Amino acid sequence: MFESIVGRKRKGKATVSLPFGNLPEPFRGMPVIDPDFFYGETAETCARICETQAIDPKAQTLDLGRCIFCGLCEEACGARGIRFSPDPHMPYGKREHLVIGDTTPESPIADRTLRSLLGRSLHLREVSAGGCNGCDLEAQALGNPVFDLQRFGIDFVASPRHADGLLVTGPVSRNMKEALIKTYEAVAEPRIVIATGACAISGGIFRGSYAVEDGVGSVLPVDVYIPGCPPHPLTLLSALLGFFARYPGKIPPSFPTPRT
Amino acid sequence: MRCVHLFDLDAVNPLGDAPFRTFLAGGIAAGDRLLALFAERCGPGRFLVHAALGGSFPGKYSHGCVEVSPKSFPTLTDVCPGAHWFEREIYDMFGILPQGHPELNPLRFHEGWEKRFFPMRGDGSPSPEPRRGYRFLQVRGEGIHEIAVGPVHAGIIEPGHFRFSCAGETIQNLEIQLGYQHKGTESLFTGAPGMRQLLLSESISGDTAVGHSNACARLLEQVLGTPAEHAAEKWRSVALEVERIANHCGDLGGLSTDIGYLFGASHFSRLRGTALNLLMRLTGNRFGRGLNRIGGIGPRVPGIGAEDLLTELARLGSEVEEAGSVLLEAPSVVARMEGTGRLLAATAKTLQIVGVVGRASGRDIDARRDFPSPCFEEHPPRVVVAAEGDVLARARIRYEEMRSSFRWLSKVLSSPFAGTSSPHAGPASGPGRRTLAVSVEEGWRGEIVHAAIVEGNGHIVRYKIADPSFHNWPGLSFAVQKNVVSDFPLCNKSFNLSYSGADL
Ligand code: SF4
Numbered sequence: 001m002f003e004s005i006v007g008r009k010r011k012g013k014a015t016v017s018l019p020f021g022n023l024p025e026p027f028r029g030m031p032v033i034d035p036d037f038f039y040g041e042t043a044e045t046c047a048r049i050c051e052t053q054a055i056d057p058k059a060q061t062l063d064l065g066r067c068i069f070c071g072l073c074e075e076a077c078g079a080r081g082i083r084f085s086p087d088p089h090m091p092y093g094k095r096e097h098l099v100i101g102d103t104t105p106e107s108p109i110a111d112r113t114l115r116s117l118l119g120r121s122l123h124l125r126e127v128s129a130g131g132c133n134g135c136d137l138e139a140q141a142l143g144n145p146v147f148d149l150q151r152f153g154i155d156f157v158a159s160p161r162h163a164d165g166l167l168v169t170g171p172v173s174r175n176m177k178e179a180l181i182k183t184y185e186a187v188a189e190p191r192i193v194i195a196t197g198a199c200a201i202s203g204g205i206f207r208g209s210y211a212v213e214d215g216v217g218s219v220l221p222v223d224v225y226i227p228g229c230p231p232h233p234l235t236l237l238s239a240l241l242g243f244f245a246r247y248p249g250k251i252p253p254s255f256p257t258p259r260t
Numbered sequence: 261m262r263c264v265h266l267f268d269l270d271a272v273n274p275l276g277d278a279p280f281r282t283f284l285a286g287g288i289a290a291g292d293r294l295l296a297l298f299a300e301r302c303g304p305g306r307f308l309v310h311a312a313l314g315g316s317f318p319g320k321y322s323h324g325c326v327e328v329s330p331k332s333f334p335t336l337t338d339v340c341p342g343a344h345w346f347e348r349e350i351y352d353m354f355g356i357l358p359q360g361h362p363e364l365n366p367l368r369f370h371e372g373w374e375k376r377f378f379p380m381r382g383d384g385s386p387s388p389e390p391r392r393g394y395r396f397l398q399v400r401g402e403g404i405h406e407i408a409v410g411p412v413h414a415g416i417i418e419p420g421h422f423r424f425s426c427a428g429e430t431i432q433n434l435e436i437q438l439g440y441q442h443k444g445t446e447s448l449f450t451g452a453p454g455m456r457q458l459l460l461s462e463s464i465s466g467d468t469a470v471g472h473s474n475a476c477a478r479l480l481e482q483v484l485g486t487p488a489e490h491a492a493e494k495w496r497s498v499a500l501e502v503e504r505i506a507n508h509c510g511d512l513g514g515l516s517t518d519i520g521y522l523f524g525a526s527h528f529s530r531l532r533g534t535a536l537n538l539l540m541r542l543t544g545n546r547f548g549r550g551l552n553r554i555g556g557i558g559p560r561v562p563g564i565g566a567e568d569l570l571t572e573l574a575r576l577g578s579e580v581e582e583a584g585s586v587l588l589e590a591p592s593v594v595a596r597m598e599g600t601g602r603l604l605a606a607t608a609k610t611l612q613i614v615g616v617v618g619r620a621s622g623r624d625i626d627a628r629r630d631f632p633s634p635c636f637e638e639h640p641p642r643v644v645v646a647a648e649g650d651v652l653a654r655a656r657i658r659y660e661e662m663r664s665s666f667r668w669l670s671k672v673l674s675s676p677f678a679g680t681s682s683p684h685a686g687p688a689s690g691p692g693r694r695t696l697a698v699s700v701e702e703g704w705r706g707e708i709v710h711a712a713i714v715e716g717n718g719h720i721v722r723y724k725i726a727d728p729s730f731h732n733w734p735g736l737s738f739a740v741q742k743n744v745v746s747d748f749p750l751c752n753k754s755f756n757l758s759y760s761g762a763d764l
Contacts, residue, residue, distance in 0.1 A: 004322050014530055025542040026563035041323045051456050070459055073549050075559055084544075126416045130443050133418050134466025134547055140416040141536075142450045144529040158414035173763075175370050175440045176419055209444035210379055230466065232546065 015148045018241075019248040020088070020234055026050050028069045028084035029232070033062060033100065035079035046073035046081060052198065052205060055082075064091060064117060065098040065201035068229035088232045092239035095217065098201065098227050109245045110192075110223075117190060119244040122154045124194070125163035125187065129180050130173025130212055134230035135197035139167060141233045155241060158185075165192035165223075169230075171199040171212040172219050184220050196226040204229060262319030263633040264482040269713070272325065274308060277334055280326035284311055286340040291316035294612050295698065295709045297346035297352045298724040304384025305330050307356060308649040312698050312711055315630040321698060323595040323619075330385035331407060332357035340614025341430040344732060351378040353446075355388035365394050368442045368763065379447060399425035401435050407745060412439045418759035422748075429744040434737045440764035449723030453480045453714070455554065455724070461710070462549045465727055465761035467510075470496075470503040470539070470548035471703025472725075475710040477552040478633070479699035483714050485689050486555040489679030490634065495562055497635035498569075498672060499542055499551050501665040504704035506535035509580065511756050512587060515655055518750045519596045536575050538569065551648070555683035562681075566673045573673075577666035578756065584659040588652075595650035601751030603739040604649060613735045615706015615728045617755055620657045621649035627702035639672050649739075654754040690718025705729060705758065727761030 023029065037043055047055040049089035050073055054066035062082070073082045091097050093108040110119070128136045142149040143156065156165050160183045172180060175195040184193070198204030203214035216222050226239040241247035269657025275283060288294065292313040307328050314321040326333070335358040345367060347358040352368040352602045355378035369377070375390035404427055411419035419440040428707040445464060449457050461476035462469040472495050481487045488496070495634040509532040536546040541564040543551040550558045562569070567758045587593055603613070610620035618625055620664030626639040646653040691714060699710045713722040732755060740751045 007620075024541055024562035024563075027540055028544045028550065030385060049455075051459055068459065069545070069549070070455075071544065071558065071560065072455060125412075126420045127412055128439055128441075131418075132463040132466035133758065134463070134469070136416050136418060137467060138546070140527075141533060143416075144533060145526050146533050156416055160412075170441075172445060173441055173443050174373070175442055176411065178372070179419065179440070183412050199463075206443045206445070206448065207457055209448055211442050211444035230547070230548070232575075 014145045015151070016143065016146060016234070019031055023088055023232070023234070025086055027086040027088070028071055029235075030085050030087040031062060031100075032085050033069070034081050035102070037077075038101070040081070040083040042077040046076050049076045049170065052207065054200070056077060056223075057100060059101070061099045061101040063099050063202070064227040065095060066198060066204070067227065068198045070250060073187045080124055088234040089238050090231070090235050092224055092226045092229050092243065095201070095225060107239075107242060109250070110243050111173060115244055118192070119246065120153045122165070122244070123157045123163045124154070124167045125160045125183060126156050126167045126169070126183050127180055127183050128171040129168055129176040129200070129216070130206075131170030131197065131199050135169035135200070138230045138233050138236060139169065139196065142236060147233045147237060149237070151174055152241060152246065154182055160186035161188070162185050163191075165194065167194045168216045168220070169197050169200050170215040171203040171206045171214060172216055173212050175211070177213060177219055192223040193220050194224045194226065194240070195222045196228070198227065198229045201225045201227065261478070261482070261487065262279055262630045262637065262698065263627075263636060264699045265321040266482060267323045267696040267698070269696050272311045272323070273326045279340050280324055281336060282309070282323040284313070284336055287313040288340055289462060292320065292322065293526065293614070294340060294342045295361070295564050295700065296711050296724050296726045297343050297350075298499070298711065298722070299328070299356060299380070300713055300722040301354070301380060301382045304382070305386075307354060309333060309350065310696065310711075311364045312709070314697075315625060318630055318632060323696060323698075328356055328649075330356060330381075330388070331544070332359045335360040337361055341610050342731065343744060345479065345734060352378070354389075356377055357379045357389070364392065364440065365437070366391060368439050369438055370394070379444065394437060395741070396435055397425075397433060401427065401759055403427055404432065420759050424745055424748070426745055429746070431740050431743055431745055431748070432562055435581055436737060436741050438733065438759060438763050441760040443764070446723050446725060447763040450713075450720050452719055453483055454587075457720070458552055458554065464725055464764070465729070465758040466547060468503070468508055468703045468705065468727070468758065468761065470499045470551055471701050471708050472710075473548075474500060475554045475699045475708045476702040477554060478701075479697050479710050480554050480710055482694065482699070483691055483697050483712065483718075484554065486684050488556045488683075491535065491677035491679050491683065492556040493634040494677055495542070495557050495681060496551065497633060498700070499539065499548050500703070501669050502535055502539050502542065505541060505576070505662050505665050506532050507704040508662045511658055511753065512584065512655060514753045514756065515597070515651070515750065516587065518748060519593065521587070521593055524583065524587040524593070531576065531583065532632060538572055538576070542569070553683045557681050559682065566677070570670060570673045573666060573669055580662055580666070584662070588656060588659060594652060596750070597655060598650060598666070600651045600747050601739040601743055602648070602650045603735055605747050607738050608649065608735065611738070612746070614731045615702075615724055616654060616657050616661070617732050617735060618706065619645045620642070620653040622647045625707070627695050627700045627707040630708075631700035633701065635672065639668060639675075641668060651750055651754040674725065679690055690714065690716070692716055703728060705756070721740040725764060727758055729757035729762040731758075732757055733762055
């Protein structure tokens with residue numbers, strides 16, 4: 001007992017504060033695309049090597065909803081076309097907000113009603129639907145003393161009846177489809193659905209398998225997609241807070257500054 | 261390399277039913293363990309069942325196969341109870357009935373699937389009998405009641421369904437129905453060997469990306485004839501141990517949470533994070549994704565030099581040491597864990613339980629010693645075994661294994677790295693003959709087996725993955741018997757099995 005109190009005292013504060021900066025190298029975060037990338041041969045080469053068809057040289061886009069951040073394209077182009085920066089902040093929002101090219105779309109903010117209802121008190125039920133558990137573990141890590149999600153009034157709850165929304169991971173295996181729909185129906189309105197990770201967005205590396213639905217969007221209406229494979233806890237945190245206009249830099253000037 | 265083995269299938273004649281049974285029973289009796297049992301479609305309407313055994317001495321592998329009819333084959337579960345789930349899987353994927361199997365419930369497919377859908381059966385076989393529905397074991401008696409939990413659980417974990425039959429508070433039987441995470445993983449592995457398989461292997465079980473991708477990388481390299489050099493192998497093993505430390509910390513934190521011991525919960529969840537961040541410094545991802553390439557390691561790996569890593573590990577090691585001793589010596593913790601969820605040594609042996617759970621129940625097995633990869637060959641690991649088989653033993657094994665890993669890492673990181681760590685540029689060639697490749701790695705949960713059948717043209721026609729969880733899930737049902745329902749979360753956490761790895 002005594003040792004544990006001493007141990008606690010000695011450790012001090014471990015929690016990260018906002019806004020956070022880059023993670024240490026060689027973290028593969030937000031990709032940076034060279035302006036000339038899509039006009040050269042390299043885009044074709046990278047598109048061929050990409051196992052999730054995230055690169056579309058014709059449309060000149062990179063779909064972060066498909067990308068599993070394997071880094072193979074960076075290697076194929078010698079980091080001259082695509083380079084993964086150590087920035088954990090990623091675009092989030094509807095499907096189209098994750099497709100980057102010449103420009104990166106502006107990530108959306110929840111509408112006024114949703115903000116006023118859920119912006120400072122959000123309870124989520126997590127549903128793991130056919131993923132590898134990587135995204136679940138990162139969502140779980142949000143509760144640890146380092147990320148400390150609860151300080152923002154956001155928490156994961158045990159029952160969908162207590163929840164304002166779902167956070168879904170995985171491509172939605174056919175065996176989980178019914179349970180996912182039932183869990184969704186058990187959440188009272190207004191409710192939001194957040195889908196995290198390449199699998200939940202597009203099926204990820206499992207897209208096309210006979211046993212999956214290729215993403216949450218084919219089963220439920222999704223409000224926010226958060227990319228990554230799996231998304232780093234800071235990616236999740238910045239997207240969750242950003243969507244409710246609570247992340248520094250994502251707060252419109254007319255809003256009062258929230259306590260962090 | 262004793263962690264991978266190639267069998268020339270062109271030189272192998274399938275055994276008859278009886279010799280195959282003898283092969284299996286004899287191997288187990290001689291101290292080998294069942295690495296994997298799986299079926300393969302080797303032509304229209306033609307099927308083989310393969311068994312890979314090994315481990316009775318370092319680098320020992322053996323293989324046997326039998327040709328079976330598209331309809332059924334005599335069950336092997338009676339001579340090798342560890343084959344139990346493997347046979348259920350063969351039935352689910354191929355529609356071939358293991359005749360006489362004691363409990364043939366679907367493992368992969370629930371209601372709602374087409375009843376004649378067997379994804380690996382292919383055509384050319386007579387239409388199979390429709391798949392049987394799931395039948396839960398009914399416990400009868402005065403006051404017996406059932407509690408159904410899941411698939412969606414209270415915490416942030418993977419889905420699975422547990423059905424308890426209880427007398428009052430006491431669990432009489434626990435039936436575990438999995439399959440919710442089934443995503444057809446194995447079927448995505450077929451085709452020309454390349455990065456696709458390696459990327460998939462990182463997503464077999466998200467918390468074991470290093471373990472699985474090490475096994476997969478070595479298998480592909482052996483098949484293609486492009487083994488990694490010493491330095492690359494060394495970083496692979498270093499990452500494997502960091503992954504072990506991260507997950508063992510996470511488990512000790514989880515166990516603390518389940519008994520309401522907040523000191524342990526907050527410290528170990530933080531320490532787990534520190535270890536994951538080291539994995540990120542090594543590979544660019546908190547779970548070690550991107551570590552492996554075929555023939556070497558990724559160009560961004562290692563992102564941290566041996567010396568810096570040593571310093572970080574020394575700091576982490578002393579914190580783990582301190583928090584672990586406080587946790588495991590606290591009388592309230594010991595009182596809750598001791599005698600809870602006991603898995604008897606005999607049961608563990610019969611069911612072919614592996615890894616941490618097996619070692620906590622007296623199984624002296626560890627793939628790092630029994631199927632050593634080059635770096636473990638050079639620097640042998642210390643295998644920690646306990647006899648008690650309860651939650652406390654499983655917690656202590658994790659703690660002791662972490663301590664051994666820290667010591668091992670400090671030795672290995674201060675010794676020289678030879679050769680290059682980057683993949684070879686040279687052209688790869690296939691084996692040229694029909695080959696079975698078996699690769700074994702000791703992930704943090706236990707031994708991971710990858711097996712691939714490669715045709716002469718170099719294409720993978722069947723890929724089998726045996727995650728340690730697949731062996732160990734049945735053990736959980738035994739461990740919780742006669743415990744109170746409220747101790748189930750604790751027992752479950754002390755096993756901490758992967759759903760995704762088992763459901764594939
Ligand atoms: S990093 Fe993303 S875009 Fe690049 S090859 Fe991998 S999955 Fe494709």
